[in-house]
Amino acid sequence: xxxxxxxxxxxxxxxxxxxxxxxxxxxxxxxxxxxxxxxxxxxxxxxxxxxxxxxxxxxxxxxxxxxxxxxxxxxxxxxxxxxxxxxxxxxxxxxxxxxxxxxxxxxxxxxxxxxxxxxxxxxxxxxxxxxxxxxxxxxxxxxxxxxxxxxxxxxxxxxxxxxxxxxxxxxxxxxxxxxxxxxxxxxxxxxxxxxxxxxxxxxxxxxxxxxxxxxxxxxxxxxxxxxxxxxxxxxxxxxxxxxxxxxxxxxxxxxxxxxxxxxxxxxxxxxxxxxxxxxxxxxxxxxxxxxxxxxxxxxxxxxxxxxxxxxxxxxxxxxxxxxxxxxxxxxxxxxxxxxxxxxxxxxxxxxxxxxxxxxxxxxxxxxxxxxxxxxxxxxxxxxxxxxxxxxxxxxxxxxxxxxxxxxxxxxxxxxxxxxxxxxxxxxxxxxxxxxxxxxxxxxxxxxxxxxxxxxxxxxxxxxxxxxxxxxxxxxxxxxxxxxxxxxxxxxxxxxxxxxxx
Amino acid sequence: xxxxxxxxxxxxxxxxxxxxxxxxxxxxxxxxxxxxxxxxxxxxxxxxxxxxxxxxxxxxxxxxxxxxxxxxxxxxxxxxxxxxxxxxxxxxxxxxxxxxxxxxxxxxxxxxxxxxxxxxxxxxxxxxxxxxxxxxxxxxxxxxxxxxxxxxxxxxxx
Numbered sequence: 039x040x041x042x043x044x045x046x047x048x049x050x051x052x053x054x055x056x057x058x059x060x061x062x063x064x065x066x067x068x069x070x071x072x073x074x075x076x077x078x079x080x081x082x083x084x085x086x087x088x089x090x091x092x093x094x095x096x097x098x099x100x101x102x103x104x105x106x107x108x109x110x111x112x113x114x115x116x117x118x119x120x121x122x123x124x125x126x127x128x129x130x131x132x133x134x135x136x137x138x139x140x141x142x143x144x145x146x147x148x149x150x151x152x153x154x155x156x157x158x159x160x161x162x163x164x165x166x167x168x169x170x171x172x173x174x175x176x177x178x179x180x181x182x183x184x185x186x187x188x189x190x191x192x193x194x195x196x197x198x199x200x201x202x203x204x205x206x207x208x209x210x211x212x213x214x215x216x217x218x219x220x221x222x223x224x225x226x227x228x229x230x231x232x233x234x235x236x237x238x239x240x241x242x243x244x245x246x247x248x249x250x251x252x253x254x255x256x257x258x259x260x261x262x263x264x265x266x267x268x269x270x271x272x273x274x275x276x277x278x279x280x281x282x283x284x285x286x287x288x289x290x291x292x293x294x295x296x297x298x299x300x301x302x303x304x305x306x307x308x309x310x311x312x313x314x315x316x317x318x319x320x321x322x323x324x325x326x327x328x329x330x331x332x333x334x335x336x337x338x339x340x341x342x343x344x345x346x347x348x349x350x351x352x353x354x355x356x357x358x359x360x361x362x363x364x365x366x367x368x369x370x371x372x373x374x375x376x377x378x379x380x381x382x383x384x385x386x387x388x389x390x391x392x393x394x395x396x397x398x399x400x401x402x403x404x405x406x407x408x409x410x411x412x413x414x415x416x417x418x419x420x421x422x423x424x425x426x427x428x429x430x431x432x433x434x435x436x437x438x439x440x441x442x443x444x445x446x447x448x449x450x451x452x453x454x455x456x457x458x459x460x461x462x463x464x465x466x467x468x469x470x471x472x473x474x475x476x477x478x479x480x481x482x483x484x485x486x487x488x489x490x491x492x493x494x495x496x497x498x499x500x501x502x503x504x505x506x507x508x509x510x511x512x513x514x515x516x517x518x519x520x521x522x523x524x525x526x527x528x529x530x531x532x533x534x535x536x537x538x539x
Numbered sequence: 540x541x542x543x544x545x546x547x548x549x550x551x552x553x554x555x556x557x558x559x560x561x562x563x564x565x566x567x568x569x570x571x572x573x574x575x576x577x578x579x580x581x582x583x584x585x586x587x588x589x590x591x592x593x594x595x596x597x598x599x600x601x602x603x604x605x606x607x608x609x610x611x612x613x614x615x616x617x618x619x620x621x622x623x624x625x626x627x628x629x630x631x632x633x634x635x636x637x638x639x640x641x642x643x644x645x646x647x648x649x650x651x652x653x654x655x656x657x658x659x660x661x662x663x664x665x666x667x668x669x670x671x672x673x674x675x676x677x678x679x680x681x682x683x684x685x686x687x688x689x690x691x692x693x694x695x696x697x
Contacts, residue, residue, distance in 0.1 A: 083692065201555070203610065206603040207562055214569070214596040221589035226579035228589055256633055262664040269665065433673070436660025437680055440653035443644070444684050448694060453644060460637035464630050471626040472558055473551075490592045497587065 046399030049094055050407055058095045059408045062102025063415050069103075070110020071423070072445050076123040076243070077107020079449045081374045085381070093382035093397055098404035100378055104354050104371050105405075105412055108314065109153040112347055113423050116145045119258065120251040120438060124242075124484060125314040125350040127250055127477045128322040132335065132342030139338060140275050142427040143282040143420065148343045150416045151289050152296060154409050156348030159300035160307065160355035161405045167359070177512060178309055180495035185516035186309070187489045190316055191482070192520045196527035197323045197335075199475030203531075208475045212482020213489065215240060222491050241455045244446050245483055248459035249476045253466025255438045260467075262432055269431050275424075292344050295325045299345045303352025308359040313369050314350045315484055321349030355405060362390055362398060549614065554621040556611035562604025566597045649696040653681035 049055065062084075069080040080103050088096035111122035116133030129149060136145035178186075195205035218229045219239030230236040261267035290296075299321040306317035325345030326335045335342045357372045367373035376386050384394050391398055426434055446459050469476040574597075578590040608615075636656075643652040658677040666673060688694045 201607075203603050203607045204555075204558070207558075207600055207607070210596045210599040210603065214593055214600065217593045217596065221579075223586055224581045224589050226581055226589050228579070228593060229573070229577040231577060259660060259664055260629055260633075430666075432661060432664035432666045436657045436664065437677075439640075439656055439660070440649075440681055440684065443640075443649065443653065444688070444696070447649075447696060448688060448692065451694060453641070453697060456644065457637075457641055460640060461634075464634050464637060467633055468626065468630045471622065471629065472554070474558070486596075494587055494592070 042395050042399050043403075045396055047403045049396070049400045050098070050403035054092075055095050055098055055404060056407065056411075058091060058099040059102045059404055060411045060415060062099040063106040063408060063412050064419075066103040066106020066108075067110040067113075067416060067419055068106075070107035070122055071113045072122065072441055076111060077104045078370045078374065079243070079445075080107050081371060082449070085374060085378055088378055089381060093379075093384060094400045094404065096378055096382060097375065097397075097401050098408065100375055101354070101401065101405055102408050102411070104375075105157060105351070105408055106415075108351050108354055109150060109347065109412070109416060112149040112153070112343075113146060114251065114438075116149060116343075117142060117423065117426055118251075118434065118438065119254045122247075122251065123314075124246045124250065124477075124480050125318045126346075127315075127480070128318050128346040129343055130254075131322075132337070132339050132346075135336070135338030136340070136343070137427060141282075141338070142275055143424045144284055145338075145340070145343060146420050146423065147284040147417075148289070148340045149347045150413070150420065151284065152299065152344040152347040153351040154413045154416070155296050156300040156303055157351040157354055157412070158406070158409045159297065159348075160304045160352035161402070161409065163304050164355045164358055164405070165402045179510075180492040180499060181510045181513045182516070183309075183488070183492035184496045185510075185513035185520070186312070187485055187492065189516045189520045189523070190320060190485065191489075192523040192527070193323045194319050194478055194481055196523055196530075197319070197326055198478050200473055201531060202524075202527040204472075204474045205478045208469065208478030209482040212479040212484070213486035215245070215479070216483045216486025217490065222487070223494060235452075235454050239487075240458055240483070241446075241450065242484060243449070244455040244458040245462050246480050247442055247446060248462030249466040249469075249480055252439065252442050252459060252463035253470060253476065255435050256463055256467055257470060258431060259435050262435075272428050272430050275427050292341055295329070295341050295344050296348050298324055298328070299348030300352045303349035304356040306349075307353035307356030307369075312488075313484070314353045315481060317353045318346040318350040319481065321345045358401075361386055549617075550619050550621040552611045553614040553617060553619045554623055556608055556614050557621070557623060559604045559607030559609075559611065563601050563608065566601030566604060569597045570594055570601075644697050650678075650681045650685055653684070654678045657681070 065084070066077055066080055070077055081100050084100070084103060088099055091099065108125070111126035112129045112133065113122070115121035115126040115130035116137050119130050119134035121127045121130050133145045133149065136142070191209050195202045195209055199205045199208070216239065218236055220226070220230075220237055221228055227237065258267070262269055302321040302324060303314075303317040306312045306320065307314075322335075322342060322345045325341055326332045329335070329339075329341050331339055331341060353369070354371070357367075357369050358375070361367050361372045361376060367376050379386055384390065384397060442459060443456055446455050447453070465479075466476045469479065574590045574593055578593060580588060580590065640652055640656060643655065654677045657680065658674055661673050661677065662670070685696050688696050
């Protein structure tokens with residue numbers, strides 16, 4: 039065993055492998071910054087290039103792209119309030135207010151450091167717990183998934199926006215949108231009205247970029263045009279060292295949030311399908327409830343950024359647990375990695391660790407090394423990205439529309455998706471101004487398909503085998519938690535309205 | 540100061556009542572009109588109908604909307620000015636911009652559309668100096684993106 043680990047580290051430390059890891063991270067960050075082009079698109083585009091690499095270099099390169107892309111999405115979220123991907127939406131809640139009051143550099147540092155820390159914790163967990171945790175993941179059937187998703191919806195409704203009722207409307211509107219296309223069981227059309235383009239449903243990236251990133255940019259531009267906001271973002275930026283720096287002591291004073299975020303991300307990541315976005319919102323919610331500065335969340339609290347970024351980066355490592363142990367990809371990024379593994383003659387599944395142990399442990403070693411590169415390259419890049427905060431908003435915001443069109447058109451070459459993005463930017467404007475959380479709609483859409491499938495499977499199990507929700511202790515716990523979270527949200531909302539009355 | 544704050548709160552509550560009413564109407568419209576027309580039914584009896592889940596989502600939307608209306612029922616008949624019309628106008632202005640962008644993309648292509656939209660945005664947002672540099676930047680950036688798409692990914696932008 040020790041021999042294999044040492045050999046794996048030796049293979050991972052080969053100069054070509056290190057070069058590809060560094061290249062993957064740099065490309066991932068740059069692509070992650072562009073709205074619409076997240077880590078998944080970057081991986082999909084770059085997979086054919088890896089055909090000419092050794093299996094270890096190829097997988098390490100793609101893991102680097104995934105790591106860089108996941109943290110890169112936080113940069114536009116902080117600088118422009120325009121998250122490059124849905125998982126960075128919660129980063130914008132605290133990152134943008136921090137940037138607005140002149141702490142853009144500090145916010146980006148918090149984001150990068152927590153991303154790397156969360157990722158490292160998750161990678162270590164992956165190495166130690168890959169086999170036993172995979173068995174735990176198998177405990178999750180449709181009943182448990184339904185309960186977990188209900189719990190997540192309740193949590194998100196409680197933290198997003200100013201009214202749980204409006205957030206509930208947002209979530210179920212997103213779920214309704216997710217039903218457009220073919221029915222997952224009967225394969226009949228729903229709301230397609232004869233349009234073939236609608237049979238696959240609406241594109242997630244077009245909807246998310248339109249509703250989250252583009253709508254935020256349009257709102258900021260509209261406020262500038264109508265003089266509701268002053269263009270003082272650039273002049274506010276701190277020039278003193280104290281206003282830009284984050285000391286190790288300050289960063290690690292949030293160690294509880296960091297570890298909680300990394301564990302939340304790792305736990306969500308190892309359950310196939312739940313994904314990065316859910317991890318970041320669950321972690322944000324948990325941090326808000328646990329923190330003594332909970333009231334400052336959403337107003338520029340570094341803890342909010344740390345909670346989100348440590349969780350969403352932790353998913354990158356842990357979603358490989360079901361991939362390696364069971365051959366079940368945890369999310370789209372893991373599915374693309376499976377594709378790359380197959381391309382290099384490695385069949386993912388329970389025997390992968392015994393048959394290709396050297397490659398898998400080499401991958402683990404590369405992931406640890408990638409975190410060091412991520413820190414170095416990411417930190418060097420921050421000095422470049424922060425320059426964008428020094429230009430007036432009126433020059434920085436208008437080109438975002440063209441980047442959004444570019445980002446959405448490139449993967450599918452479809453003008454239809456561009457139209458969907460522009461339409462959902464309109465919905466984003468409407469919802470944001472009406473104070474209905476558009477983030478809830480995007481999350482409802484993102485998880486709606488899975489919620490429908492698991493609910494229908496759970497009902498079918500109940501019908502055929504008589505399995506009820508009460509038979510599963512895990513599901514029961516999550517359902518009780520859902521009731522507790524909803525009761526608390528209603529009680530708080532009632533208390534606030536009594537206070538304002 | 541307190542009066543102004545109370546006034547804003549009242550307007551917001553009145554607006555929330557209207558949002559609730561619109562939401563309930565939307566849910567009823569989808570349940571009774573859109574689902575029967577837009578969702579194909581099957582004869583496969585052991586499964587739930589394909590319309591079940593959209594209906595369930597709409598029931599919850601309607602329920603939350605009704606609760607929002609109930610919560611703000613005291614403002615139902617009060618004529619307090621609110622932001623609704625301004626928000627609608629802003630959204631319509633964006634939709635007009637979006638339609639123009641789509642038409643330009645279809646008929647004149649990405650470079651011209653992006654350049655026009657970028658430069659117009661910069662000027663509308665209040666930039667009054669260095670306009671020639673801004674115009675040059677607005678043309679060069681989409682050109683660079685177009686070249687990148689072609690040379691790096693072999694994709695021709697519209």
